Amino acid sequence: MLLNPVLGKLVGKRVVLASASPRRQEILTNVGLRFEVVPSWFKETLEKSLFAAPYEYAMETAKQKALEVANRMHVKHLRTPDVVIGADTIVTVDEQILEKPVDKQDAYRMLSRLSGKEHSVFTGVAIIHCSSKDNQLETDVTNFYEETKVKFSDLSEELLWEYIHSGEPMDKAGGYGIQALGGMLVEYVHGDFLNVVGFPLNHFCKKLAELYYPPPKHNIQHKKYDSIPSVDTFENLSDGESESSNFTEHKAASKLDNSGMCSSGAIYNYENSSSVRTGFMVPLENQSGVSESAAKLPSKILELMDGFRASKALFVACKLKIFDHLKDKGPLKAVDIANEIGTSVCGTERLLDACAALGLLEKTSQGYRNTDSANTYLTSDGEYSLHGYIIHSNDHVWPLFTNLESAVKEGSRQNHRAFGRKAEDLFKDYYHSWEVKQRFMAAMHSIAHLTARDVATAFDLSQFKSACDLGGCTGALAHELVQIYPNLKVTVFDLPEVIANISYFQPSGQCTAPVTFVSGDFFKDNLPEADLYILSRVLHDWSDEKIHVLLSKISAVCKPGCGILLAEMVLDDEKKNRSTALLQSLNMLVQTEGKERSGSEYRGLLEQHGFTNVKIRLTGNLLDVILCVKT
């Protein structure tokens, strides 16, 4: 595909759009960019008089919007995004900056200023590349702006007020939307139309091209990307592995010395106008016998084809406790690690090398050591350890997924094939042995702990005095809730087998008094009284029929004003965009009678039981949150 190699460089990265603007979301979605939306909380209150030019104000605001999201995600989500995009659109006329009108009078003031005149629309954009070093967020900011000139016709008072009463001006810079009714006010546009709508796509692609395809060294002084690379240049911008696909590599590449060796040791060939990393070239002979890169290498498909290898390497490294073994130690040689854990040297060395290449370990001439992420997430005893979930994935999910074909053919769970027995009840499967129960609870605990803050803060829950976390397992979310809402009393309600086993997972040195554990089966037993019922990763386990049973029980004990908080991966209504959630739905197919559902599907289920005012928040973390109240 000729058009997408620049945006293709963002594939596989965690890209976040720090904007609530539906127009920006649409512009970027329309060109196939995959991203999460995390609206910025940065207030647009920078002192305008401090800026020499209006575009500097827009660029700075865009930067602050994006930095706020990058910082928040780094702290709250414990998962640093790779790229955060922020934007700010302003209109300038008669040396005045116009932003979004605060009310109809303000819209009138703006539009009457624009009537019959030419004005400028500036959008400032910030592209922030993020990384985490020693748990500190590191950011690399690229900032630019685009200007478009727009001329309005003379607008009569009547037209102005009719337009204002349409409601369109209110959330738009300068008080008009050029893409809709506001288009009728416009005599001409000079420049990028999408810039007026809120996002200068063309300039954005050029910036990405500059960042990801810097000009060859001998051209650096002369060549300026003053347009998106022409189409034949795009062909050189292969989407395959022959190009360095990573922003930091390009940073390194731009520091090349004369030997053609960059600081990371990769060799670059500057003979051609497109710089290529020779190590990843797949030489092909063309008719004139000249080698050229396999430009159409289907890297995405190859990545998917081999994805299971990377998963399994991670699983085995965790199972063998390699990250535990390396924790808090200097680099260790493969032979020492192999001797310690009782494995072959040749096999261990290959596994360690693969883990290093996957970014899980660092390899130096002295040996291997953990990355910061490995210390945080892959050792078995860290506060935010995912070890339990990884072992569960290896021992439980993996055998089930090997039967995915049968699950798809039969439309049902595959426990009998994977484990040789048909569990009559979903959770009986986990609780038949202490070891399996411990493993399952550790898995549930690690995800609940990692997502608890986002779930607890997605909505302001301070109006509720008591909450009952149905199926709340080890209480990870409950403990987070009582920290955030000190007046909230939380009861965790779960099966007796679970409640009997929670002590291992309780936070140490913390007052746990406000969390109470009650055992019972939410399908069979009376539910504890509460103002708010929480169902986190519960509904996805069950069929619609069972969900109706549960919701009608909750509805029966819920007074008006009481609510339900759901935490699930919420699918988009068309079920086509959120691959992690869609794969999770396959996961539900192989092991449960449930599935992941869209926002509309959850809304439909809840409304049937009198829970209205359904609000959905996509958190950008693993679980999204839905809040509704009983009317």
Ligand SMILES: O=c1[nH]cc([C@@H]2O[C@H](COP(=O)(O)OP(=O)(O)OP(=O)(O)O)[C@@H](O)[C@H]2O)c(=O)[nH]1
């Ligand atoms: O012709 C149009 N002009 C402008 C717009 C929309 O106006 C807003 C501009 O506001 P801002 O840049 O502050 O962005 P917000 O919407 O507040 O979202 P953030 O979360 O990014 O701050 C923007 O939405 C433009 O799309 C328009 O639609 N048409």
